[in-house]
Amino acid sequence: MNLKGRTTIDVGADGVAVITIINPPVNSLSLDVLNSLKESYDQALRRDDVKAIVVTGAKGKFSGGFDITAFGGIQGGKIPAPKPGFVSVEILSDTVEAARKPSVAAIDGLALGGGLEVAMACHARICTSNAQLGLPELQLGIIPGFGGTQRLPRLVGLSKSLEMMLTSKPVKGEEALSLGLVDAIATPDQLLATARRWALDILGGQKPCIASLLKTDKLEPLAEAREILNFARVQARKQAPNLKHPLVCIDVVEEGILSGPRAGLWKEAEAFQVLLHSDTCKSLVHVFFAQRGTTKVPGVTDLGLAPRPIKKVAILGGGLMGSGIATALILSNYSVLLKEVNEKFLQGGMDRVKANLQSQVKKGKMSEEKFEKTYSLLKGVLDYESFRDVDMVIEAVIENVSLKQQIFADLEKYCPPHCILASNTSTIDLNLIGEKTKSEDRIIGAHFFSPAHVMPLLEIVRTQKTSPQVIVDLLDVGKKIKKTPVVVGNCTGFAVNRMFFPYTQAALLLVERGTDVYQIDKAITKFGMPMGPFRLCDLVGFGVAVATGSQFVLNFPERTYKSMLIPLMQEDKRAGETTRKGFYIYDNRRKASPDPELKKYIEKAREMSGVTVDPKVTKLSEKDIVEMIFFPVVNEACRVLAEGIAVKAADLDISAIMGMGFPFYRGGIMFWADTLGSKYICSRLEEWSKSYGGFFKPCAYLADRAAKGASLSAPMDVAKARL
Ligand SMILES: C[C@H](O)CC(=O)SCCNC(=O)CCNC(=O)[C@H](O)C(C)(C)COP(=O)(O)OP(=O)(O)OC[C@H]1O[C@@H](n2cnc3c(N)ncnc32)[C@H](O)[C@@H]1OP(=O)(O)O
DSSP, rough: OOOOOOEEEEETTTSSEEEEEOOOTTTTTTTHHHHHHHHHHHHHHOTOOEEEEEEGGGGGBBBOOOTTTHHHHHTTTOOOOOOOTIIIIIIIOOOOOOOSOOOOEEEEEEEEEEEHHHHHHHSSEOOOTEEEEEEGGGGTSSSOSSSOOOOOOOOHHHHHHHHHHHHHHOHHHHHHHTTSSSSSOOGGGGGGHHHHHHHHHHHHTTOOOOOOOOOTTOOOOOHHHHHEEEEEHHHHHOOOOOOOOOHHHHHHHHHHHHHHHHHHHHHHHHHHHHHHHHHHHHHHHHHHHHHHHTOTTTTTTTTTTOOOOEEEEEEEOHHHHHHHHHHHHTTTOEEEEEOOSHHHHHHHHHHHHHHHHHHHHHHTTHHHHHHHHHHHTTEEESSSSGGOSSSSEEOOOOOOOOHHHHHHHHHHHSOTTTTTEEOOOOSHHHHHHHHHOOGGGEEEEEEEEESSTTEEEEEEEEOSSSOHHHHHHHHHHHHTTEEEEEEEEOSTTTTHHHHHHHHHHHHHHHHHTTOOOOHHHHHHHTOOSOOOOOHHHHHHHHHHHHHHHHHHHHHHHGGGOOHHHHHHHTTTTOOOOGBSSSSSEOOOTTEEEHHHHHHHHHHHHHHHOOOOOHHHHHHHHHHHHHHHHHHHHHHHHHHHTTSSSSSSSSHHHHHIIIIIIOOGGGOHHHHHHHHHHHHHHHHHHHHHHHHOOOGGGOOOHHHHHHTTTTOOOOOHHHHHHTO
């Protein structure tokens, strides 16, 4: 039988058995690994030549936790779930922790989730400085299920343990030591020897033998504990009102504090099983794999091409985008040339980069020394002379076709032949930009989102002529600057802006037919978007909204809803937050309040569009509002997929989450749509299209999937096969 991972046991002359977890790439705890861990333990406890035990992970990684690839199988009933308490009680508490032979965990690299839970069941932990220890289960919609909710509070105190679990953030070696999570730090080459000695010292009574589950010294007194738990509840409700599992985690921790750790373990086991089957867990596991899947592009990343080294990058344009991109690059140690057209603009760009870095220093996230070192990687220039040895150029000038054409023709002259020529355009056809060059195979889109040094998404836009090598190179740069890159095809708006457009349009259509602006924003925010469509319009400014909108009107006239509401407000110098007036009015502290004056603009816009208030639309439920705004987005996402602009539905999920702020715990736009069903979405769009026009008309892809009862995310051939 093909086992998924294993443990080995190696007994030394000193009587210490080293049990090693082996399951590449992160030594995750598959069911096979867990069974093998139990067998290795049983053996070690049985054998007379074993006096003590060290648990470790192969190749410098302790363990990345429970095997997430098994989640889908367990949820779908294809893999039997381990019976409640099998790991947390039977293996870790009753076999490892209760054993009369001491165990020490030797931790290098990762000890996450179940990995850390195994380590916490040992009687001591030694780690390296670079080790990362944490319980990130909540980011997958579950809670720690191998005893972590009980042992972590007892090792580091309630307050810190709740912080670690609720934020899913790991701690590194030194912090783990100061918290009491580990007992000592060792260098990687001394790790095993130190752990072996420690285990023998416990046996000999020179070091204490501590069962984490029975510790109480770090737990706060009961009254204080109750306060901490209640504060955590208030925070969790405020930060994620749509999520239940953080509250379940707090309840389970509380059970252990009030009724003892054994009761806590059982409550944890039951809650874990329930959460594992929740929609939130399914969505978040999908997001976990979808995010890692964006760098797998058929016909590109499967050709065996290695990314070429990129050392020096030039940025054209030091505006908001250019300076943000430069910041992102120098933060990841790239040497950057920032080119502007005159001294004044250049200084402005350099200052913006400096300010971006200084804000990190102010927040305590960067030292002065690191600031100096990072900023020294940036050099301002006014001509192309120093472009002779650059490996990549990213053009970030204003959206003007002839200007960009000229720039790319110049770049071809000055840059070396291997240099990647990228554009940060969000709207202009890349084929047009490269038309006047002979370098179309190395022209590519690198579409960042503002602020570029903060936003996590990078749309990599390829044309028919872009070479796979250039895509592989940019994917590598994207990863190195800690972005999630998504490869898309060339079209107006690419993936993210194509999806954003119907979002705003649908909102305008509803308002002209009688839905209240603020009610729309409220419903959309409750659904989980960081803000509603109107608050967002105010934030980006009406100028940007009109400019991008006009590109869509030009390219997709048959499905644009042409409302005059924004232009009318603009005429009155209401252009959003910067003018302190838009759909909301803003006070000195930028606090937004509804504006009764809005009514007159809406009435005028309604008149110009020739529509009347529809009593049904004035009384829409929150669910209706969400559907009438997001189903057109789903419809557009289907078009993007059908046109081959996106490689796979999961890429659109990630684009929606990272580019639009779509709630990650709903799994992304297509995943969410599939939870509702293509038939339902199509029938609602058809119904609205009859009443409110072609804007809602389902596209062929959506109608086809609905007719076949197929999911929207299934690859084309799978959908056909389902017939
Ligand atoms: C009962 C328990 O309490 C429940 C649990 O333990 S739930 C699991 C808790 N653990 C986690 O949440 C950790 C999840 N993993 C991560 O955060 C990151 O993958 C990491 C920090 C471990 C490594 O990050 P990084 O080095 O950037 O590599 P990354 O690309 O993410 O992962 C490498 C590969 O390992 C896989 N992987 C990572 N963690 C995994 C896990 N726990 N199970 C299965 N596969 C895993 C990834 O899918 C990826 O596979 P791929 O190469 O086929 O795409």
